[in-house]
Amino acid sequence: MFAIKNYRTPNTLEEAYKLLNEKKANTILGGCGFLRMSNKTIATAIDLSQLMLNYITEDADYIEIGGMTSFRDVEVSPLLNQYFDGILPKAVGEILGVQFRNVVTVGGTVYSRYGFSDFITALLALDTYVVLYKGGKMPLEEFLIKGSKKDILVKIVIGKKNKRATFHSIRNSQGDYSILNVAVSKKDNIFKIVVGARPARAMMAQEASKFLTEGEINEKAIEEACIMASKELTFGSNMRGSKAYREALCKALVKRGLMEVLS
Amino acid sequence: MKIQVIVNHKKIQMEVAYDEFLVDVLRRYGFNSVKRGCDTGNCGLCTIWIEGKPTLSCSTLAVRVNNKNLTTIEGIGEEAKDFAAFMVAEGAEQCGFCSPGFVMTVLAMKRELKNPTEEDIIHYLTGNLCRCTGYVGQLRAVKTYMGVA
Numbered sequence: 360m361f362a363i364k365n366y367r368t369p370n371t372l373e374e375a376y377k378l379l380n381e382k383k384a385n386t387i388l389g390g391c392g393f394l395r396m397s398n399k400t401i402a403t404a405i406d407l408s409q410l411m412l413n414y415i416t417e418d419a420d421y422i423e424i425g426g427m428t429s430f431r432d433v434e435v436s437p438l439l440n441q442y443f444d445g446i447l448p449k450a451v452g453e454i455l456g457v458q459f460r461n462v463v464t465v466g467g468t469v470y471s472r473y474g475f476s477d478f479i480t481a482l483l484a485l486d487t488y489v490v491l492y493k494g495g496k497m498p499l500e501e502f503l504i505k506g507s508k509k510d511i512l513v514k515i516v517i518g519k520k521n522k523r524a525t526f527h528s529i530r531n532s533q534g535d536y537s538i539l540n541v542a543v544s545k546k547d548n549i550f551k552i553v554v555g556a557r558p559a560r561a562m563m564a565q566e567a568s569k570f571l572t573e574g575e576i577n578e579k580a581i582e583e584a585c586i587m588a589s590k591e592l593t594f595g596s597n598m599r600g601s602k603a604y605r606e607a608l609c610k611a612l613v614k615r616g617l618m619e620v621l622s
Numbered sequence: 623m624k625i626q627v628i629v630n631h632k633k634i635q636m637e638v639a640y641d642e643f644l645v646d647v648l649r650r651y652g653f654n655s656v657k658r659g660c661d662t663g664n665c666g667l668c669t670i671w672i673e674g675k676p677t678l679s680c681s682t683l684a685v686r687v688n689n690k691n692l693t694t695i696e697g698i699g700e701e702a703k704d705f706a707a708f709m710v711a712e713g714a715e716q717c718g719f720c721s722p723g724f725v726m727t728v729l730a731m732k733r734e735l736k737n738p739t740e741e742d743i744i745h746y747l748t749g750n751l752c753r754c755t756g757y758v759g760q761l762r763a764v765k766t767y768m769g770v771a
Contacts, residue, residue: 363641366623366685392663392681395643404640406686431675456749458669458678458727534664534748 361394365403369410372492372511378405380509387511389467390429392459407511412466415439417519424515426466430478434460442517443485446524446542450481455534466512472503472560475536479503480555481526483563484542486518503560522546523620527612528556531599538600539608543616548572552588552616554609558597564588567613581617585610625688629653630697636684644670644679644687648694655695655722659751666750669723670694676730678749695722701729708767714759720752728764738768 369375379385384402388394412427415436422442424433430451433439439447454460454477468476469489479499487499492511499515528540537556544551550571555561567588574580594605625636629648638647645668648656659667661680668680671693695702702725709715724747731738731746738746743764752760765771 361641363639363683366640388683388686390681391683391686392678394683395661395663395681401641404683408686452745453748455663456666456727457730457746458666458676458749459663459681461672461675461677462663462681 361397361399361401363401363404366406367403368406368408372410372513375405375407375410376492376511378403379511387466387470389470390462390464392463392467407466412513420519422517422519424465424517426464426470426512426514428465430454430460430463430465430468431457433465433478442519443522443524443544446481446484446526446544447478450477450526450528450540450542453477453528453530453534454536465515469499469502469515470507470512472506474558474560475556476561477526477528477537477540477555480540480553480561481524481542482515482517483553483555483561484524484526484544484551485522486520488516490514490516500563503562520546525616525619527615529608529612536599539605539612541609541612541616543613543620545620550584550617550620552584552613554588554592554613557592557594557605558599559593559595562592564591564613566591571617576621581614581621584617585613588613623685625685627687627690627692629692630694638684640683640685642684644682644684644692647684648679648692653694653696657719657722659720659723664749664751665720665723666727667720667723669726669750671726671730674730674733676727693726695725698729705729705763705767708763709760712759712763712766714755714763716752716754720750720754724750724752724760728767732768735768738770740765740770743768743770 382402386401387405412425414425416423434448434452488496489502490496490513494507494510522544524544526542528537540555542553550568552564552568567584571584589606589609594602596602657667659665663681669676670679727750
């Protein structure tokens, strides 16, 4: 059972950052969708809801999504539905129900680097950066590997160069967490194949992506890339699926994704 | 901590603990239509509206709704009754435990979706589980209520 000893709603990011770093047990609150299932004792819970971080905006080159934006806002955003074949709304649209997606936040999910996340998989297939209050801007891929030390995820920034993109997942039942999820994108001849819920966190299949980017695209090459992706990434077992099942799913979902972005 | 909320158009001051979830607070203050089900965010029994949006009260800390508008089924009784008639007509009601949360989601959907398809309806209602009905009667009732052929 979790416990919260104190609760604050800072008015500035600087104030939030100072509070966060005052004590090891101080924590930023995201959407709190998974808080109930934790055993954490939080000294001071820091609520960012006064900081106006709930937004989805665009300029000439980038789309920005604020850290406190809910998944439901991502799902119904006309802007995000218009770009990248609507991959982001599609990726969050199957996560539990509308009521849950009104709770879960972009910042809470990405900063936590959840392995089961559908959203992170889709983001990784795009040109995505995270912007941390102190750590600054860094590619999502780097953030997923390194993480960060007690910082605040202010926003997600996505390069707007339009690309074909697709997201697929397999679940035991509608609304359940993914057994495996795959995002594929294509811009000119550059392919990105990303696999998540392995059940470890999402990773790009570097070799398979490079193979398609540099080679000729035909049926045989697609088959080969699917096998490469399933071999170069590691898979594990949990209550939702076995390692062998995930490996087999990977080939099928990558193929489905590739066929879609090539269509 | 004391919070000020408007529940069903009525201002209320509530005393809440920092780690208390809204479902427990609402029930403590007599809003017993809000049911506690799975406690993991899956079943939708505890659905209420926060600023008009259907939200899980079992996953929302009570301190976070300070100065917000909340709606439970007690606050939209007439509208709920209208929909209940469709449920009864289709024999879609059994034990009734999931009904308050289900009705809150259906009424939110009615406000949000214009001319939904059957697929849109099913997608919107994914977060509401019912262990009795198998959903067939419910879906018939919702489709009729929403005017979907």
